[in-house]
Amino acid sequence: MTSSDLQEQMGLKALNLLQEDADKIEKLIEVQMENLATRYCPLYEEVLDTQMYGFSRQVDYAVRIGLIQEAVGKGIMTKLERNLALLYEAMNNKD
């Protein structure tokens, strides 16, 4: 394997792992959206904030190592933050 193949491979692995973790958070957001009317759990917000913080640290770290581009990292974070904002909006409208 050449060094540029390896760099590409590691970058892809770093990105796939981030996407996996982002999907888990998306899933948490979806479940809470679906249960908004029925089984609302007040701890959800705290769990989601903690997950988002941990995830943002991973994204930053990948950018600092040079495995993913800053714009790509920002894109992943923005998408998650947007969905989280939609959830919080729906939660507020429920009150």
Add this chain to the structure above:
Amino acid sequence: MTSSDLQEQMGLKALNLLQEDADKIEKLIEVQMENLATRYCPLYEEVLDTQMYGFSRQVDYAVRIGLIQEAVGKGIMTKLERNLALLYEAMNNKD
């Protein structure tokens, strides 16, 4: 550069960045230790726990990518956790 040189270089970079972040947490612990008797701030514990959580996510992520060995990651975490435990012990003895 050969691919094994690159792998080594990226592994070193990943490790150095972790060490930098661990040093910042160590510094927070030290400062709190020094100020135990005089300027104790109750938010410190929460800040440290949050920092530790974010850091543990970075370490896990580096291990999952294959940039650092699991044992190395565990070693870094254990050292930090030990120092944090010493701080909490000192805080409890103060009460």
